[in-house]
Structures are given as structure tokens and as C-alpha cells.
Amino acid sequence: MTSPLVVAQDLAKTFDVSPPWLNRVLEGKPRQLLHAVDGVSFEIERGQTLALVGESGCGKSTVARLLVGLYQPTRGSMQFDGQDAHAAYRSVQAREIRQRIQMIFQDPYASLNPRWTVQSIVGEPLLEHGLITDPAGLKQRVGELLASVGLSALDMVKYPHQFSGGQRQRISIARALATAPEFLVCDEPTSALDVSVQAQVLNIMKDLQRQRGLTYLFISHNLAVVRHVSDRVGVMYLGRLVELADKHTLFSQPQHPYTRMLLDAIPKMHQTGRARTPVQGEVPNPLNPPTGCTFHPRCPQATDRCKSERPALRQLGGIQIACHHV
Amino acid sequence: MSLLQVQNLVVEFPTRRGTLRALDDISFDIAPGEILGVVGESGAGKSLTGASIIGLLEPPGRVASGQIVLQGQRIDQLSADEMRHIRGRKIGAIFQDPLTSLNPLYTIGRQITETIMAHLPMTQAQARQRAIELLQDTGIPAAEQRIDHYPHQFSGGMRQRVVIALALAAEPQLIVADEPTTALDVSIQAQIISLLKKVCKDRGAAVMLITHDMGVIAETCDRVAVMYAGRIAEIGPVREVINHSAHPYTRGLMACIPDMDSDRENLNQIDGAMPRLNAIPQGCAFNPRCPQVHERCGQERPELMPAGATRAACWLHHPQAAS
Numbered sequence: 001m002t003s004p005l006v007v008a009q010d011l012a013k014t015f016d017v018s019p020p021w022l023n024r025v026l027e028g029k030p031r032q033l034l035h036a037v038d039g040v041s042f043e044i045e046r047g048q049t050l051a052l053v054g055e056s057g058c059g060k061s062t063v064a065r066l067l068v069g070l071y072q073p074t075r076g077s078m079q080f081d082g083q084d085a086h087a088a089y090r091s092v093q094a095r096e097i098r099q100r101i102q103m104i105f106q107d108p109y110a111s112l113n114p115r116w117t118v119q120s121i122v123g124e125p126l127l128e129h130g131l132i133t134d135p136a137g138l139k140q141r142v143g144e145l146l147a148s149v150g151l152s153a154l155d156m157v158k159y160p161h162q163f164s165g166g167q168r169q170r171i172s173i174a175r176a177l178a179t180a181p182e183f184l185v186c187d188e189p190t191s192a193l194d195v196s197v198q199a200q201v202l203n204i205m206k207d208l209q210r211q212r213g214l215t216y217l218f219i220s221h222n223l224a225v226v227r228h229v230s231d232r233v234g235v236m237y238l239g240r241l242v243e244l245a246d247k248h249t250l251f252s253q254p255q256h257p258y259t260r261m262l263l264d265a266i267p268k269m270h271q272t273g274r275a276r277t278p279v280q281g282e283v284p285n286p287l288n289p290p291t292g293c294t295f296h297p298r299c300p301q302a303t304d305r306c307k308s309e310r311p312a313l314r315q316l317g318g319i320q321i322a323c324h325h326v
Numbered sequence: 327m328s329l330l331q332v333q334n335l336v337v338e339f340p341t342r343r344g345t346l347r348a349l350d351d352i353s354f355d356i357a358p359g360e361i362l363g364v365v366g367e368s369g370a371g372k373s374l375t376g377a378s379i380i381g382l383l384e385p386p387g388r389v390a391s392g393q394i395v396l397q398g399q400r401i402d403q404l405s406a407d408e409m410r411h412i413r414g415r416k417i418g419a420i421f422q423d424p425l426t427s428l429n430p431l432y433t434i435g436r437q438i439t440e441t442i443m444a445h446l447p448m449t450q451a452q453a454r455q456r457a458i459e460l461l462q463d464t465g466i467p468a469a470e471q472r473i474d475h476y477p478h479q480f481s482g483g484m485r486q487r488v489v490i491a492l493a494l495a496a497e498p499q500l501i502v503a504d505e506p507t508t509a510l511d512v513s514i515q516a517q518i519i520s521l522l523k524k525v526c527k528d529r530g531a532a533v534m535l536i537t538h539d540m541g542v543i544a545e546t547c548d549r550v551a552v553m554y555a556g557r558i559a560e561i562g563p564v565r566e567v568i569n570h571s572a573h574p575y576t577r578g579l580m581a582c583i584p585d586m587d588s589d590r591e592n593l594n595q596i597d598g599a600m601p602r603l604n605a606i607p608q609g610c611a612f613n614p615r616c617p618q619v620h621e622r623c624g625q626e627r628p629e630l631m632p633a634g635a636t637r638a639a640c641w642l643h644h645p646q647a648a649s
Contacts, residue, residue, distance in 0.1 A: 055511040056482075164599045165368070194367040194538060199582035199593040206592060221511065228584040228593065251586070265512045266586060267519075267541025269568060282481050282514060 003082065004043035005215050006067070006183060010076035013037045013062050017287070034287055036062040038239040039076065041313070044232075046182075049209070049216040051230035051247075053223060053262070055283050059239040060219045064187045067217060068103045080183065099129050102176040106188040108168035112160040118171055119156035122146065125178040145174040149204055166197030170204065177208070183215045190225060202229060223266055227251055235259045238286055238294040245319035255319065255326045257299045293324065301325050327398075328355035329532050330379070330500055334392035335402075337371075337378055339603075341386075346603040348374050348387065350556045353630075358499065361526070361533045363547035363564065365540060367579075367600055370553040372536045376502045378402070379534070380419050381409040396500070415445040418493030418531075420522075422505035424485035428477040434461075434488050435473035438495055445496035460491040463528075465521055483514035487521065494525060501526060504536045519546055540583055544568055552576045555601055555611040562636025572633030573640045575612045610641065618642060 018024060018031040037059040044050045052060040065071045067078060069089040078085045080097065088097040102125075105111040112121055122142045126132045132141055143153030149170040160168055169189060176184055189205070190198040206229065208214060220226050226233055227247060234244040235258060243256040254260045281298040284290055293311050296302040305324050313322040337349035349371045356362045364372045377383050379394055381401065394402040401412055413419070421427045429437060438457040442448055448456065454473070461469035464487040477485060486506060493501055506522065507515040523546055526533050535547060543550050543564060551561040552573065560573040571577045581594035598615045601607060607614055613623040622641045633643035 055513060166599065195540070196367060196579060196582050196596045197599065199584075199595040200597075202584070203592045203595055222584075223512070224584040224586050227586060228590075262513060265516045267516075267539070267545050268586070269541055269544050269580075269583065282483055283511075 002046060005046045005081055006044040006217070007079040008043075008063075008067070008076070009041050009079070011037055011040045011063065011066055011073050011078060012075040013059075013066055013071055014074040032287060035239050035289075036286070037066065040234075040236070040239075040241050041076075042234055042241065042244060044183075044215055044217060046215055047209070047213045048231040049218050049229055051218040051220060051226040051233045052236055053220060053226050053233060054236035055221065055262075057238075057283055057286060058236040060236050061187050062239075063236075064103065064185045064217065064219050068101055068185050069098070095129060099125075099131075099179040100181050101183045101185065102179060102181040104169075104172050104176050104184060104186045104189045107192050108165055108172050109160075109192070111172055112168055114160055116159070117156065118142075118146070118158055118160070121160070121171060122156070122175045122178055125175060129179055131179065141178075142174075145178055146171075148177065148208065149174045150200075164197070165193050166200055169193060169197075169201050173201075173204065173208070177212075180212075181214075183217070185217045185219075187219045188221070189218075191220065191222065198225070205229065223251075223262060235262065238283065238289055240294070240322065241313055241320070242295065242323070243319065243321045244313070245321075249319055255316075255321050256323050257301055257325075258295050261298070293322075329358045329360075329397060330356040330534075331395040332375075332379070332392070333395070335375070335378060335394065336390045336392050337374055337383065337387055338390040339387050343604070347390075347606075348556050348603060349378070351392070352556075352558055353392075354551055354558065354561060356500065356532045356534060359527070359530045359532055360549065361523070361535055361547045363543035363550040364534060364536045364553060365538060365543050365550060365579075366553035367538065369555075369600055369603075371556040372538075372553050373504050375553070376419075376504045376534060376536050379500075380413055380417050380502050381406075382413075382419075411445075414441055414498065415496045416498050416500065418496070418498040418501045420486075420489050420493045420501060420503040420506045422508050424482060424489045424509065425477065427489050428485060428492075430477050433474050433476055434480075434492075438473075438488075438492055441492055441495040457491070457495070460494060461488070463525060464488070464491045464494075465517075466491075482510055483517060486510060486514075486518050490518075490522060490525065494529065494531070497529065497531075499531055501531050501533045502536070503533055505538070506535070507542060508537065508539070515542070522546075540568070540580065552579070555606055556603070557611065557639060558630060559612065559640070560633075560636055560638040561630065566635040570634055570636075572636050572638035572643055573612075574616050574618050574642070576638075578615075578617075610639070 013036050015034040015036055017034045019029045023029055040063055054060050066073050119142050122145055123138050132138045142156050146153055146155055151170055190201050218229055230247050232246050233250045234241050237258050243259045254263055290297050292308050293306040296306040311322045311324050313320050333353050335349055335352040339346045339348055366372045389402045393400055435457055439453040442453040442456055458469045458473055466472050466487055507518050547564045550564045550567050552559045554575050560576045571580060578596040596615055609625050610623045610628055613619045628639045628641050630637045630639045631643050
């Protein structure tokens with residue numbers, strides 16, 4: 001068996017959100033740390049998709065940014081194909097590893113430079129990494145990339161505003177694919193799109209995965225989309241993984257109360273008029289997280305133990321779960 | 327008798343390059359206490375329909391023809407001043423982003439009492455008492471203290487509850503809710519939807535719920551109108567529209583939503599994109615993307631016609647199309 005392509009070990013990112021130094025001195029305010037990601041570990045096999053789900057503020061986007069090296073981890077490490085990625089990002093091999101890991105962002109309206117033509121946008125990574133230097137070759141390669149995401153090579157002279165949201169997201173995908181990466185980090189790639197367009201983009205992403213053996217980290221808050229694209233799913237709550245299981249197990253037998261709650265919250269299309277049991281409460285303030293299991297104030301099964309002792313993520317029959325009651 | 331009747335509504339935007347027809351011949355009605363869903367992709371005209379009803383069309387947009395009748399009174403031609411009395415008193419509005427629909431400089435209590443006193447004959451003290459009750463009804467804990475807080479002190483879900491309280495402040499008979507849950511997490515979304523359903527039922531208010539989320543429509547609405555390129559493609563009871571869609575667009579839209587109960591390698595997709603307003607195809611606007619397109623679709627525009635239990639604007643359901 002081959003080793004996993006991506007191994008995240010105890011990744012953590014803490015942001016310092018303290019008041020300015022002067023206020024701390026004069027008003028005696030303490031330093032304040034926000035634990036955006038607090039010890040997340042997972043593995044992704046080559047050619048597979050791991051999805052991370054959770055509500056706003058649970059740290060899923062921070063994980064994405066850690067993996068592509070936009071943030072330095074406060075603690076922990078990420079191994080990419082056997083080497084320490086964050087050490088590589090700082091070393092002379094940074095260019096090499098950046099070619100192999102690319103990212104697709106959420107908002108295709110904000111992530112493309114409006115003053116650049118599609119050719120410059122998609123061709124930039126090729127030139128930057130010195131993969132192609134002659135203009136004719138560049139044109140041809142950009143044309144191929146556009147064709148692979150279902151756009152026309154004739155589109156390369158246009159500007160982003162001439163495209164619809166779905167087409168723009170395909171341009172982002174073409175740009176991410178330019179350096180022939182092995183690992184794509186997709187941060188909510190379809191949540192700004194309409195359902196019909198979302199279907200087009202998801203289909204393209206799956207086709208590309210089959211053709212090129214791509215590995216995805218797919219971040220989304222939409223469980224139906226996650227179920228469609230992923231092989232394994234990690235559920236995050238306040239900076240930690242609470243359940244990590246393969247897709248079928250997670251959706252058919254969710255173990256963690258939070259996972260069950262999220263699944264219950266999805267509107268069911270064909271059971272019209274059925275009242276959902278609304279989830280109680282909201283995500284607590286991450287600056288001041290609850291003691292013990294951070295989910296206990298919303299958990300129907302919470303006991304005294306949950307309030308005092310934080311459950312660790314442990315292996316349990318093929319899945320990983322952090323709950324005292326499973 | 328219906329509470330709201332929209333008849334042959336046409337909304338146009340005059341531009342330098344000609345007049346764009348954003349809403350084209352929209353007709354529907356809402357009965358008292360009913361929840362009508364309006365669904366469609368971005369640019370289909372759903373929000374514009376809502377904005378025309380509450381009289382908040384952005385200039386240069388204007389109602390070019392047709393009429394909007396609320397409780398027997400025509401409201402599409404009222405002056406801004408007259409409309410202000412109707413908005414809030416008879417029609418409440420809930421918008422997508424709860425942060426931008428509240429004034430960040432006023433406490434929520436001041437915003438709610440101001441609305442109450444503008445429409446109902448109440449003293450400051452009575453209005454405040456009523457505001458507290460409204461906040462309690464919308465599920466805000468410790469309403470007596472929270473009423474003096476500012477919008478930034480509330481979370482997104484709580485803010486949307488405040489906005490709902492604000493919309494209900496003067497007991498309107500109709501609430502126009504434009505994507506009320508789109509900015510919220512799924513777990514909070516369920517809370518807000520059930521709250522909206524409950525408070526409207528308690529007060530007998532009708533709701534026009536505008537959303538792009540078929541799931542929300544499925545569990546909230548009595549009837550649904552599916553919009554495409556400024557027209558209603560299909561309208562009918564929600565169960566029928568979802569389970570026995572008559573219009574190919576509705577079927578396509580339903581099929582491309584990832585399903586929680588089935589495993590498919592690829593999702594069905596509708597190829598292409600919705601046409602721009604300046605390039606709406608001849609005949610049926612959906613014909614270039616339609617899998618069941620035939621000759622007539624490119625020539626003549628279908629009106630809404632009975633199709634099973636719903637009504638659909640599609641030539642497939644024309645009585646003579648049976649052959």
C-alpha cells in the first residue's frame with residue numbers, strides 16, 4: 001500500500017487578537033488568542049477527496065490556508081508526499097512544492113484580476129514557474145487548459161467580466177490546473193454559484209479527478225454537495241475535528257451528536273411540509289470556547305463529564321470520533 | 327378573495343442601448359395566510375418581483391404595465407409617501423443580509439419602537455412593551471436586556487430574528503422575505519425557517535418567500551412559482567411542482583441538486599446559462615437549453631397553461647401538443 005499523499009498532524013493555528021499594546025498596558029487588558037484551528041490531524045490518499053464540513057467559523061478555511069502555505073502553522077506539521085510541506089515552503093524547493101499544490105477559492109468574482117485577460121490569468125502560473133517561455137506555446141497550453149474545463153480557446157482574449165459566475169469558476173480551475181498539480185485545495189468552490197451551474201462545476205471537477213488522478217481537499221458547508229464529491233468526510237466544530245469517517249458510514253450512521261444535528265438540519269426535498277427539528281443554539285464565541293467538549297452547550301446528550309473533560313479524537317471501528325458517549 | 331394579486335406585471339429598465347424587460351408578464355396571487363415560494367437562479371427576476379411589490383424598485387426600473395393589488399387597493403401607482411404607509415403596516419419586508427438591514431447606530435429597541443409608533447397609535451412605553459414581546463416571540467433570550475443592545479452585539483441568526491420582529495412590528499398581512507436564510511448556516515437556517523413559519527401562522531400573515539434553495543421551498547411553502555428569465559415558468563402546489571414537475575426547466579433544476587439519498591457518479595446538468603436580458607431568445611426563453619425543444623418553441627412564446635396539477639409555460643402541455 002502506498003503512503004498517503006497528504007498527512008496533517010496536529011495542525012494548529014492561533015491568531016493573536018489582543019488589543020493594542022498601549023491598551024493592554026493602560027487598561028490592563030490581557031492578551032487574547034483565537035484558536036482558529038486547534039490540533040487537526042488527517043490523511044488523504046492519492047486520488048481521493050477529503051471533505052471538511054462545519055458551520056461558519058469552525059476553522060475549515062484556515063485549514064485550507066494552512067495546507068497551501070498561506071499561513072504558517074502555530075503547531076503541528078503537514079507532510080506532502082513524504083516531505084514536510086511548511087519546511088519546503090520556506091526552502092529553495094518552495095517553487096517545486098507550490099507547483100504541486102494549488103488552490104481554488106470561493107468567490108470567482110473576487111479571485112480573478114478584472115484587468116487581466118483570461119490568457120494572462122491562466123498563463124501566469126506557467127510563466128511564473130518557467131514551465132513555458134515561448135508565446136506560441138503559452139497560447140496553445142492555455143487553450144488546452146480552457147478546453148479541459150469546457151471553455152473555448154477563443155475565450156482567452158476576453159476579460160473576467162465577460163463571463164458568468166460558473167464560467168469564471170472554470171477559469172479559476174483552469175488556472176489552478178496550469179502547473180499540473182497533484183493536490184487541489186478547494187475552499188467552497190461552488191457556494192457562490194446557482195445550483196444548475198454548481199452541477200456543471202462539480203461534474204468538471206470529478207471528471208478532472210478521474211482523468212488526472214487529482215487529490216482534493218474539498219471544503220464546503222453544503223452536506224449534499226460533500227456527499228456527492230467526497231470519499232471521506234471530516235466534520236469540524238470550533239477548530240477541531242469531531243468526526244472523521246468514510247462518506248457512506250458518515251451519512252448512513254453518523255455517530256457524533258453534532259454530525260447528526262447537521263444532517264438533520266438539511267432540508268429534505270421530497271418530504272414537503274415535514275418540520276425539521278431545528279438545531280438548538282449557535283456556535284459559541286471562539287474567543288471564549290466552552291470548557292470540556294466545546295459542543296456540550298448544544299448537545300442533547302451532554303453530561304457533567306462533557307462539561308469538564310475534553311474528548312480526544314479516537315479510533316472506533318474505522319471511524320474517528322471525539323465524543324464521550326460513543 | 328386573495329390578499330395580493332399581481333396581474334401581467336412588466337418591469338422595464340430604460341438604458342442607453344434600449345429598454346430591458348426584466349419582468350415580463352408576471353401574474354400570481356397570494357391568499358391570506360398562504361406561503362408562496364418564488365424560486366429561480368440568479369437573474370431570473372425573483373428579487374425584482376419582491377421589490378416591485380414592496381415599492382422599492384431601484385430607478386430607473388419602473389412598472390411599465392400590469393398592476394399590483396393588495397386587499398382590493400392598487401399599490402403599484404402610489405406616491406412614495408403613500409407607499410411608505412403601506413410598507414411596514416401592510417407589507418413587511420425581510421432581506422438577505424441581516425447586518426445591512428439594521429441601522430448599526432441605533433439600538434434594536436429604538437428601531438423596533440420607531441417602526442411600531444410610525445404605524446400604530448401607541449405611546450413610547452406601550453411600543454417598548456410590544457417590542458419586547460415581539461423579541462420574545464422570535465426567540466431572543468433575555469429580551470428585556472437585549473432590546474437595548476446594538477446590532478453588532480448579535481450573531482447572524484439572532485440578527486435575522488430581530489429583522490423578523492421588525493417586519494412583524496406593525497402586524498402586516500403580507501411579509502415579503504427575500505432570501506432570508508441565505509446568509510446563515512444550515513443549522514441556523516432551520517431555526518429561522520421554522521420561526522418564520524410559526525410567527526406567520528400565529529398572526530395569519532401571508533408570506534412571499536424568495537429563495538434559490540429548493541429544499542427551503544419544499545419544507546416551507548404551500549405553493550411555488552419557478553421563475554426563468556423574467557417570467558414564471560411553472561406555478562403550482564409545492565408537492566406537485568417538486569414531484570411531478572411539468573416544465574422541463576423545473577425538472578432540470580430539480581435534477582441538478584445533489585441528492586442525499588442517491589449515489590450518482592455525475593450530476594445531471596442543464597447546459598448553458600440563463601440568457602442575458604438583452605438577448606432573450608425568441609419564443610420560449612428556455613428553448614436553447616431545453617432537452618425537449620421542438621419547432622414551435624423557437625417561434626411562439628408559451629403562456630402559462632394547465633399541466634396536471636400545476637400550470638406551466640411550455641408548449642408540451644398545449645392541448646394540441648398531445649399528438
